[in-house]
Amino acid sequence: MSTQPSSGVVLRRSTRALTVATHSTEVQPPIVPPPPPTPKVVSVKRKRTVVEATEIVEATSQVSDAEQSPKKKRTKKAKAVVDTEEFQESPSKPKRKRQPKPEPMYVIPDVEKKKTTFKGRLGYACLNTVLRNKKPASETVFCSRTCRLDSIKKNGLDFVKDLARKNVEDLLTVIQWNEDNNIRFFRVSSEIFPYASHDKHGYSLNYCSELLAKAGALARKYGHRLTTHPGQFTQLGSPKPAVVEASRRELAYHTEMFELMGMGSDSVMIIHGGGVYDDKEGTLKRLKGSIKNLSPNVRARLVLENDEMCYNAEDLLPICEELDVPLVFDYHHDQLFPSSIPPKTIIERANAIWKRRGIKPKQHLSEPRPGAVSLMERRAHADRCENLPPDLPDDMGKEIGAKDKEQAVLYLHRMYDLQPVVHASLRPANPNPSMRTNGRKASPKKPSAKAIKKQAEKRGLDDSDASDLTDCPSEDEELPVEEEEDAGEEA
DNA sequence: CGTCGTCAAGGACGC
DNA sequence: GCGTCCTTGACGACG
Numbered sequence: 001m002s003t004q005p006s007s008g009v010v011l012r013r014s015t016r017a018l019t020v021a022t023h024s025t026e027v028q029p030p031i032v033p034p035p036p037p038t039p040k041v042v043s044v045k046r047k048r049t050v051v052e053a054t055e056i057v058e059a060t061s062q063v064s065d066a067e068q069s070p071k072k073k074r075t076k077k078a079k080a081v082v083d084t085e086e087f088q089e090s091p092s093k094p095k096r097k098r099q100p101k102p103e104p105m106y107v108i109p110d111v112e113k114k115k116t117t118f119k120g121r122l123g124y125a126c127l128n129t130v131l132r133n134k135k136p137a138s139e140t141v142f143c144s145r146t147c148r149l150d151s152i153k154k155n156g157l158d159f160v161k162d163l164a165r166k167n168v169e170d171l172l173t174v175i176q177w178n179e180d181n182n183i184r185f186f187r188v189s190s191e192i193f194p195y196a197s198h199d200k201h202g203y204s205l206n207y208c209s210e211l212l213a214k215a216g217a218l219a220r221k222y223g224h225r226l227t228t229h230p231g232q233f234t235q236l237g238s239p240k241p242a243v244v245e246a247s248r249r250e251l252a253y254h255t256e257m258f259e260l261m262g263m264g265s266d267s268v269m270i271i272h273g274g275g276v277y278d279d280k281e282g283t284l285k286r287l288k289g290s291i292k293n294l295s296p297n298v299r300a301r302l303v304l305e306n307d308e309m310c311y312n313a314e315d316l317l318p319i320c321e322e323l324d325v326p327l328v329f330d331y332h333h334d335q336l337f338p339s340s341i342p343p344k345t346i347i348e349r350a351n352a353i354w355k356r357r358g359i360k361p362k363q364h365l366s367e368p369r370p371g372a373v374s375l376m377e378r379r380a381h382a383d384r385c386e387n388l389p390p391d392l393p394d395d396m397g398k399e400i401g402a403k404d405k406e407q408a409v410l411y412l413h414r415m416y417d418l419q420p421v422v423h424a425s426l427r428p429a430n431p432n433p434s435m436r437t438n439g440r441k442a443s444p445k446k447p448s449a450k451a452i453k454k455q456a457e458k459r460g461l462d463d464s465d466a467s468d469l470t471d472c473p474s475e476d477e478e479l480p481v482e483e484e485e486d487a488g489e490e491a
Numbered sequence: 492c493g494t495c496g497t498c499a500a501g502g503a504c505g506c
Numbered sequence: 507g508c509g510t511c512c513t514t515g516a517c518g519a520c521g
Contacts, residue, residue, distance in 0.1 A: 126514090126515090127514090127515080136492095137492085142515095142516095144515070144516075145516080145517095146498090146515090146516060146517075147516090147517065147518090148497090148498065148499090148517060148518075149498090149499065150518095151517085151518090189515095191515085191516090194499090195499070197499095197500090198499065198500085199499095199500095200499095201499090231500080231501095232500085232501065232502080232512070232513090233499080233500040233501055233502095234500090234501090235500090235501060235502080238501075238502090240501095243500085243501070246499095246500065247500095250500090274501080274502080275501065275502045275503075276502085276503080277502085307513090308512095308513080309502095309503065309504090309512085310502090310503080332513085333513090366513080376511070376512085379511090379512070379513055380512095380513065380514095381513060381514095401513075403514085
């Protein structure tokens with residue numbers, strides 16, 4: 001288990017992952033994109049032909065493209081083309097077809113102008129939709145590549161470490177994009193180093209120290225603030241020691257990342273209070289104990305945030321004040337699960353802690369989708385935010401939680417005239433956002449794969465049918481469970 | 492390239 | 507107790 005024998009053979013499965021991974025590693029270091037206000041960020045890594053550099057740029061040129069450019073595409077595609085259209089198979093033939101596909105012309109409506117006294121910075125979380133959606137797929141830029149445990153078992157630990165390296169390489173691109181677009185506050189995905197805190201497949205980030213240092217240097221050069229938000233599995237108040245230990249590892253890995261990046265004390269890690277376990281007081285005590293037990297460098301970056309289900313700001317403030325742990329105030333969560341204390345007071349008390357600690361304050365802002373009624377619906381983030389709250393201190397960092405990510409920030413920048421925006425970076429809002437919280441939910445489906453799996457496990461253990469089950473000796477769990485990750489997410 | 496079921500980890504809630 | 511949801515995203519098998 002630990003250290004899977006990384007079989008020498010790299011099974012190439014999933015062409016997709018593969019391409020990504022490979023590109024990443026063997027291509028020359030992408031790194032720092034071009035100059036400043038370049039809207040089109042033509043990307044960096046490209047290894048095959050040159051061709052598309054142009055197409056990305058504008059929609060207009062397309063027309064004659066086909067005939068005039070003999071050079072055409074990458075082998076793979078060319079081949080595909082040939083396959084499908086055999087009839088015109090002439091050797092000398094400069095194959096046409098494969099139109100690069102026009103970059104859509106975006107129509108960006110004007111925004112309503114609003115006023116604010118806010119002078120702080122707005123940021124977003126984890127994912128940049130412009131970079132993520134670059135086409136072709138080999139051009140995409142994002143920092144949350146991951147894989148399945150099976151892939152680690154098959155391909156070895158280096159497989160996942162390479163994915164993470166690519167994530168960090170892309171982080172450089174994202175930071176540069178943010179700078180070019182006047183966004184200087186960003187939450188790094190908690191999945192940037194997948195499985196780094198896993199008990200069996202965890203790994204140190206040292207192998208990546210050079211690249212991390214480079215990313216950190218770039219962020220500091222531009223004065224960007226980077227934060228992170230470990231996921232919902234981080235449960236410092238759990239009565240189960242193993243869960244608390246896993247949470248501690250998770251926090252330690254995020255701390256290690258920021259340290260290798262050379263980030264200062266403003267680079268904090270935000271977590272929620274976690275579950276209640278039918279005993280809020282007792283849990284808060286455990287939470288407090290766990291925080292006290294954290295190593296000083298981890299604790300130095302720890303920050304709590306009110307959530308919408310279990311611990312509101314009022315629940316957390318006493319702990320925060322006693323232990324000097326800053327509180328990120330989330331407006332949306334506070335609406336769903338209000339404190340008896342008014343927001344204004346909460347914010348004042350929270351700001352006092354931030355100030356005492358010498359860390360720039362931070363808040364989360366998001367809005368429920370328009371028309372949301374049920375609690376579930378109201379929990380989901382709207383695509384964008386329409387309003388900034390009043391009376392914000394100038395040094396406040398506001399992370400905007402919205403489906404449209406950086407677009408939501410640019411939208412606010414425009415409405416409130418907070419920062420100049422690069423027009424080419426703008427994308428139109430979805431005219432009719434759906435209410436469903438997310439994709440597949442009501443699928444009729446069969447019994448549920450997990451239920452089946454669970455049963456199977458159970459059965460396996462009982463029968464002790466030797467068929468397979470090589471491992472899983474003891475640690476079964478009380479309540480398996482699974483579900484997703486957060487991709488960093490959260491409010 | 493698109494579609495779709497599933498995915499490390501906890502836990503709350505509806506039924 | 508089981509199924510479903512979690513601020514949402516990505517993998518990876520398959521067509």
